[in-house]
Amino acid sequence: MVNFKEVLLVVNPISGGISKKEIIEKVRERLQKLSVGFHLYTTSGKEDIQDIKNLIGDKKIDHLLVGGGDGTINLVADAIKELDVSMGIIPAGSANGLAVNLNIPKQLDKQIDIALGGHYINMDVLCLNEIICLHMSDLGINAELIRNYEDSSIRGKFGYLLQSLPTLIQSEFPFHFTIETEDFKREEKAVLLGIANANKYGTGANVNPKGKPDDGVFEILIFKRLNFMEIIKTLRNEVDLDPSVVEILPVKSARIKCRKPEAFQADGEYLGKVTDVQIRILPQKLKIAVPKPN
Structure with missing residues (x-):
């Protein structure tokens, strides 16, 4: 059950060598039906962590979705690890190792269902030389x-x-x-x-x-x-x-x-x-x- 008001979708335009257009449109449509605010951020490789933090504060984001590979997921995790927000993933990289470990299915509609669902784990984060x-x-x-x-x-x-x-x-x-x-x-x-x-x-x-x-x-x-x-x-x-x-x-x-x-x-x-x-x-x-x- 959706219990958040403002959602930020972070997409990496080059991860996995695939277009993210379908992800963006389907997430936008789903959130509109739920009367939840939709915001989009496209990574550039420059100041992404700080930009995401700024958007979370400015738009009062309480849930993030990540459309990208493991590198993009890690970038978002780094941005929110000290913040009181939740995250869902829509795997769109080459290997998608975290999605494999979390048993995220390959069908986009099911991925969105899970990413916007109400079941979570509180995951540990490792820091390797920070x-x-x-x-x-x-x-x-x-x-x-x-x-x-x-x-x-x-x-x-x-x-x-x-x-x-x-x-x-x-x-x-x-x-x-x-x-x-x-x-x-x-x-x-x-x-x-x-x-x-x-x-x-x-x-x-x-x-x-x-x-x-x-x-x-x-x-x-x-x-x-x-x-x-x-x-x-x-x-x-x-x-x-x-x-x-x-x-x-x-x-x-x-x-x-x-x-x-x-x-x-x-x-x-x-x-x-x-x-x-x-x-x-x-x-x-x-x-x-x-x-x-x-």
């Missing part, structure tokens, strides 16, 4: 794959597939790092070091089966070696992963120091090579619309 992350970040081979994908001209899952073999051949793994938390300090090596606030990558691979986005903790995933049977298990969403292949550590804060610079990504965006990542969690900071449980 960069917002909502579902999945990592260092190592997957981040290298994302870098190679961004440098290629072929988009979509087929583009990821084409880059997989060259990435495996060219990568220098495992890499060495240290994890420091309030409770322990460990030296480790891995082919991939994940930082998870949710269960899945945008591809659907379930690498963190017991993770929850609203429990006040995140998980560090240490993939110690490449094992293709375990990769297949994650794609099938099987929950019993071999601990000799991947170790899962639930924590509330951490610092990761790498022996040499390693590829780093957050929510599907390649962020360069780093040697030091400081991670803190903002518990239940984001009120986000999700499907009702069955």
Whole structure:
């Protein structure tokens, strides 16, 4: 049941390489029928966070909709994480990893129903060197794959597939790092070091089966070696992963120091090579619309 008065739709005109015209028109029509105020903001890549904050204050916005990919959702989350407003998502990016984790359907009308519905979770927000992350970040081979994908001209899952073999051949793994938390300090090596606030990558691979986005903790995933049977298990969403292949550590804060610079990504965006990542969690900071449980 809609209980807000002014809605701001934020769209990224270039995300996913698709037009947002249908999203804008359908949201506008739906809100008119509900006698709810409609406002539109199109991202430009310049001062977007401050512009969104200003609109929320000036127009008394009490609910936002995001029509874009994970990068756009993160931008809006960064803008509203300290504000008393809720958010719904209309996934319109390349991978849409957060939508996959929240079980948002692919049909636009159903997405709008959920985004304007009355069922929410209060989602945790991760800060990685003060960069917002909502579902999945990592260092190592997957981040290298994302870098190679961004440098290629072929988009979509087929583009990821084409880059997989060259990435495996060219990568220098495992890499060495240290994890420091309030409770322990460990030296480790891995082919991939994940930082998870949710269960899945945008591809659907379930690498963190017991993770929850609203429990006040995140998980560090240490993939110690490449094992293709375990990769297949994650794609099938099987929950019993071999601990000799991947170790899962639930924590509330951490610092990761790498022996040499390693590829780093957050929510599907390649962020360069780093040697030091400081991670803190903002518990239940984001009120986000999700499907009702069955």
